[in-house]
Amino acid sequence: MAQPLSAARQEILARIRAATTDVTSISIHHGRKLTARPGDPGLLAQRVADYRATVTRTDDVAGAIAALLAEHGARRVAAPPGLPADWLAAIPEAVRDEPPLAHAELAALDGVVTGCAHAIAETGTITLDGGPGQGRRALTLLPDLHVCVVRADQVLADVPDSIAALGDTTRPVTFVSGPSATSDIELERVEGVHGPRRLAVVLAA
Amino acid sequence: MSFPDAARVELDKAQQRRNLRKATTTIRAKRAAVVAEVPDWEPLRDEGARVKDEALHDLATHLERLEVAVTAAGGTVHWARDAAEANALVARLTRAAGSDEIIKVKSMATDEIGLNAALAAEGITAHETDLAELIVALAGDRPSHILVPAIHRNRAEIRDLFEAELGETGLSTDPAALTAAARRHLRERFLRVKVGVSGANFAVAETGTVCVVESEGNGRMCTTLPDTLITVMGIEKVIPRHADLATMLTLLPRSSTGERMNPYTSLWTGVTPGDGPRDFHLILLDNGRTATLADPVGRDALRCIRCSACLNSCPVYERAGGHAYGNTYPGPIGAILAPQLAELRDHTALPWASSLCGACYEVCPVKIDIPTILVHLRSRVVREQGAPPSERLAMEAMARVFASRRRYEAAQRGARLAGLAAHLPGPLRTWSGVREPPQAPRRTFRDWWRSR
Numbered sequence: 233m234a235q236p237l238s239a240a241r242q243e244i245l246a247r248i249r250a251a252t253t254d255v256t257s258i259s260i261h262h263g264r265k266l267t268a269r270p271g272d273p274g275l276l277a278q279r280v281a282d283y284r285a286t287v288t289r290t291d292d293v294a295g296a297i298a299a300l301l302a303e304h305g306a307r308r309v310a311a312p313p314g315l316p317a318d319w320l321a322a323i324p325e326a327v328r329d330e331p332p333l334a335h336a337e338l339a340a341l342d343g344v345v346t347g348c349a350h351a352i353a354e355t356g357t358i359t360l361d362g363g364p365g366q367g368r369r370a371l372t373l374l375p376d377l378h379v380c381v382v383r384a385d386q387v388l389a390d391v392p393d394s395i396a397a398l399g400d401t402t403r404p405v406t407f408v409s410g411p412s413a414t415s416d417i418e419l420e421r422v423e424g425v426h427g428p429r430r431l432a433v434v435l436a437a
Numbered sequence: 438m439s440f441p442d443a444a445r446v447e448l449d450k451a452q453q454r455r456n457l458r459k460a461t462t463t464i465r466a467k468r469a470a471v472v473a474e475v476p477d478w479e480p481l482r483d484e485g486a487r488v489k490d491e492a493l494h495d496l497a498t499h500l501e502r503l504e505v506a507v508t509a510a511g512g513t514v515h516w517a518r519d520a521a522e523a524n525a526l527v528a529r530l531t532r533a534a535g536s537d538e539i540i541k542v543k544s545m546a547t548d549e550i551g552l553n554a555a556l557a558a559e560g561i562t563a564h565e566t567d568l569a570e571l572i573v574a575l576a577g578d579r580p581s582h583i584l585v586p587a588i589h590r591n592r593a594e595i596r597d598l599f600e601a602e603l604g605e606t607g608l609s610t611d612p613a614a615l616t617a618a619a620r621r622h623l624r625e626r627f628l629r630v631k632v633g634v635s636g637a638n639f640a641v642a643e644t645g646t647v648c649v650v651e652s653e654g655n656g657r658m659c660t661t662l663p664d665t666l667i668t669v670m671g672i673e674k675v676i677p678r679h680a681d682l683a684t685m686l687t688l689l690p691r692s693s694t695g696e697r698m699n700p701y702t703s704l705w706t707g708v709t710p711g712d713g714p715r716d717f718h719l720i721l722l723d724n725g726r727t728a729t730l731a732d733p734v735g736r737d738a739l740r741c742i743r744c745s746a747c748l749n750s751c752p753v754y755e756r757a758g759g760h761a762y763g764n765t766y767p768g769p770i771g772a773i774l775a776p777q778l779a780e781l782r783d784h785t786a787l788p789w790a791s792s793l794c795g796a797c798y799e800v801c802p803v804k805i806d807i808p809t810i811l812v813h814l815r816s817r818v819v820r821e822q823g824a825p826p827s828e829r830l831a832m833e834a835m836a837r838v839f840a841s842r843r844r845y846e847a848a849q850r851g852a853r854l855a856g857l858a859a860h861l862p863g864p865l866r867t868w869s870g871v872r873e874p875p876q877a878p879r880r881t882f883r884d885w886w887r888s889r
Contacts, residue, residue, distance in 0.1 A: 241516040244672065247727035248497045254733050258494045266680050279697065332711065335628050335662055355698040368712035369661045369703075373654065391698070392683035400644050400679050402510055402706040404661075404713060407686075409698035412654035416569035416585055417592055417612040419460050425568065425616055426623065427654025427701065 266396035271353030271389040276382070277435055279356025283410020284423055285431040293381055296434045297322040297345055304377050304430065306342035312367025319345060319365075319381065329367055338370055343377030344428075349405075350397055351382045351433075354390040358382065358408040358433065361401060369404055378428040380408075383436045439786040441871070444757040453581075453589040453758050460588045461749045467695025468746060468800070475691065485688045486804040488681045489673075489740035492642070493730065499642040499675045500721060506645025510707020512717040520550035523722050527552060527634060527667055528559040530718050534665040536561075536632045542649065542656045543567035544636025545583065545743055546669050546722055549765040549778070552634070563634070564626050566655035568619050575602040581759030582767065583745040584693060589758060623655070633663035633714070637670040638742065639685055640719070643678045646706045647719065650689060652699050660703055666714040672721050673730075673739040685742065688802035693744035725778035734813045738773045740803040745770075747797035747807060753790055762787065769797035773810045781814070785822055788814035852877040 277287040290296040297319055301309060310333070311326040320326050327333065327341060347365035348358045358380050360366050372378055388394055398405060412427035423429065438446075447453065472478050492499045504514040517523035531539055539556070541547065541563050553563040553574070565574045569587035573580050575598050580586030587595070592610040599605050605618050635656065639648040647668055649656045660666055676685065682704075690699045708717050730736045748754045748768030759767035764775040764784070772791055776784035788811050791797075797807040824832070838848045 238516050240518045240522060243518055244516050244721070244723045244727060245497045245500070247723065248500075248672075248730060251727050251731035251736075252494060252496065255494045258491060266683055282697075283700070339624070339628060352698070357698045362709075362712055369657065370713075373657050373661060391687050392680075395680060395683040395686070398679075402644065402646070402709075404706075404709055405704040406657065407698060407702040409696070409700050411700065412652065413700050414568050414616055414653050415694070416567075416572070416587055417590075417595055417615055418456065419463055419585065419588070420612045422613045422616045425620060425653035425655070426566070426627070426658055 266392050268350075268393045268397040269389040270385075271351075271387040271393070273353070273384045273387045273435055276351055276353040276356060276387050277433075279353065280410070280433050281356075283356055283413075283431075285356075285410045285433055287433045287435055289435045289437065291437040293434055293436050294318040294322040297379055297381070300379050300432045300434070301343065301345075301377075304343065304432075306377050308340075308342050310338060310341050310344040310367070310371055310375055312344075312346055312365055312371055314364030314366075315345065315347070316365065329371055332368070335370060335374060338374040341375045343379060344371055344375040345379045345381070346372055347381050348386065350386045350388050350394060352389075352391055352394045352407075353387050356409055357391075357394070359394050359398070360406045360408065361398065362403045369406060372406070372408075373427055376428055377430045377432065378408075379432045379434065381434045381436060438763060440757075440761055440763065440790045441786060443763055444761040444790075447758045447761045448756060450589070450758070452591055454756065456588050456591065457755055457758055460582070460585060461755045464584075464695050464749045468692060468749070469695075471691045471695055471697055474697070475687065481684060481688060482802055482804050484684045485742075485802050486740060488676055488684055489742075489803050491677050492675050493673060493736060493739055496672065496675070496730065499677060500672055502642040503640055503645060503675050504721075506641075506643065507647075507707055507717075507719050508645075510645050512645065512707040512719055515718060515720045517720055517722050517724070519724050520555075523550050523669055523720055523724070524552055524555035526718075526720050527669065528556055528561055530665065530667050531556070531561055531632050534632050534716065536630065536665075538562040538564065538630050539632045539634045539667075540564045540566050540626055540630045540659050540663065541570075541633070542635040542651065542659045543570045543586070544634075544669065545765060546636045546671050547634065548580065550669070550722070550724060552669070564623070564630065566623050566627070566659060568616060568653060568655075571619055571623070572598065575599075579760060580765075582748060583743055584748075589760070627655075627658040627662055631663050632665045632667065633659035634667045634669065635660055637668050637674050637719075638689065639682065640670055640675050641677075641679050641682065642675050644706055646679065646682075646704050648682065648686075649703045650686075650699055651701050651703075652694070654701055657701050657703055660705065661713045663714055665716040665718070667718045667720065669720045669722055672723055672726050673741075689742055689744055692746040692800065692802040729774075729777040732777065735773065735777050735810055737805050738770070738777060738810060740805050741770050741774065742803060743770075744802055746800040746802065750796040750800045751791070752794065752796070753792060757790070762790065769807045769811075770805070773805075773807055773814060776814055776818075781817060782822055785818045788812075788818060846881075846883060849877075849881050849883070853879065853881070
């Protein structure tokens with residue numbers, strides 16, 4: 233591949249080589265052998281709740297979605313491509329992101345319902361990779377309520393398991409651990425800054 | 438102003454000292470609790486150090502690999518030898534995108550190069566979107582902590598600031614109300630501004646993936662919504678492989694905010710059609726890093742992942758605060774980074790801004806032996822800049838006294854008679870002004886031994 237010609241590039245690389253002439257052997261560590269071990273859904277529920285997100289454990293996902301949207305007064309709700317039909321049917325006024333909605337339109341919606349790539353029990357984290365039923369990143373960012381469905385078989389043990397499951401993906405990935413938060417004013421935690429102010433996780437049995 | 442002079446000013450700020458004590462003790466306790474949950478924390482720290490060392494010891498190879506991967510994924514890589522080159526690149530890329538403003542995620546690297554001021558001089562407005570950075574920018578202030586930059590301000594000050602600068606009226610001092618005001622103010626900008634600027638916590642050489650770790654969602658906004666994204670990254674941020682993210686993303690949030698995971702971590706690789714910016718530019722910044730790399734002892738400072746655990750554990754930082762360090766990087770890590778990234782002669786006092794207690798080393802997730810590097814830099818200051826004449830004279834006199842039994846015992850008698858002077862005259866005051874002299878014993882060991 234043709235490298236861009238840049239004086240800065242050549243000089244920085246030369247400086248680096250000159251700076252490390254004393255390094256005679258580089259210890260290549262082979263990285264950890266990562267496998268995607270399954271995690272405990274009960275622990276996930278507990279850890280998600282620690283972030284002051286709500287967790288609903290249910291075997292009726294569509295019913296739980298409908299109840300959560302009603303509870304938050306969310307009617308006009310974004311639906312990503314590939315959302316299962318029964319989840320879609322649980323939304324009072326589903327607004328599909330096909331063709332893609334303008335950012336201002338997304339920001340005006342009451343919420344969004346998505347699935348996830350997987351979840352991390354140890355840290356209470358939802359991993360989104362833009363796969364079916366998740367949508368592009370802006371979709372889970374601009375609406376004020378995010379209802380996210382996790383199947384029990386999608387629960388992984390810890391962060392390394394999540395990295396293993398993602399593999400060398402080149403799609404954008406977002407790890408979500410609770411609603412957005414800040415502790416910038418006198419270290420007092422406030423949930424809900426710029427992302428969705430409320431995160432509701434539905435954990436399907 | 439040197440560290441001792443600046444610290445003397447900062448120590449008088451009662452509000453700041455209360456806030457700092459509360460912040461550092463709270464975060465220390467949270468960190469300790471979530472670190473204790475990880476059974477293999479110590480091996481994980483070793484692993485973190487190895488990951489960074491592997492990249493740093495063969496940095497050229499890893500940066501070239503990163504460049505190839507980012508380019509293959511549709512991004513453009515630029516190189517900047519110093520702050521001026523990096524700032525000029527951001528300005529040029531912003532104008533090329535047809536914009537005269539940017540939205541910005543909190544980033545240490547762009548603070549370090551003074552990006553906002555440089556852009557302002559070019560007629561480009563930079564909007565800080567991190568709540569604390571917004572507070573600091575509106576107040577015309579400087580950040581005082583890596584993680585909570587406005588920790589020196591209280592809620593009433595912030596309320597007054599928002600009413601004066603954001604056109605808000607009738608705001609309460611409740612942090613939730615103040616946060617909501619910032620959300621209203623910034624939301625319009627997130628939706629409007631076409632160029633985003635970020636830093637990077639990590640960049641993976643093998644895949645070209647860039648990682649930003651944050652809490653508020655402003656990072657997601659700035660890296661997702663604009664048409665053009667410009668990331669300014671110190672060259673030391675590269676890590677070899679994707680699997681290394683497993684290690685770093687376990688170490689960083691627990692060390693930093695004391696959370697198992699921070700609310701949002703974003704990974705992106707070049708450009709993804711239909712999701713996020715259409716143009717991605719990665720600026721690889723040297724600005725003193727290669728000079729730091731050339732010092733075989735000091736280079737370990739480049740492992741730093743900016744978690745700020747060393748600040749929170751440091752008794753000197755807890756009292757003096759971030760401003761006393763007089764540069765972008767405060768606390769123990771600042772005391773070893775600033776003198777190396779800039780010129781040692783500009784920061785000769787910083788390697789002494791520590792009691793060498795070692796608490797910073799204990800908590801460092803990538804095992805930077807900060808006390809050893811501080812001592813190393815102290816000797817470099819003396820070797821390269823020369824010791825102050827008063828200290829040199831005192832040390833020479835001390836050497837003469839210790840070299841002969843007769844002089845040593847005479848000195849002991851003298852000290853007993855006079856009492857060690859609590860306040861030395863003239864330039865020696867710099868030594869005595871910050872130390873309490875030991876009490877000379879009524880009878881020395883030697884006198885006692887002879888009398889038996």
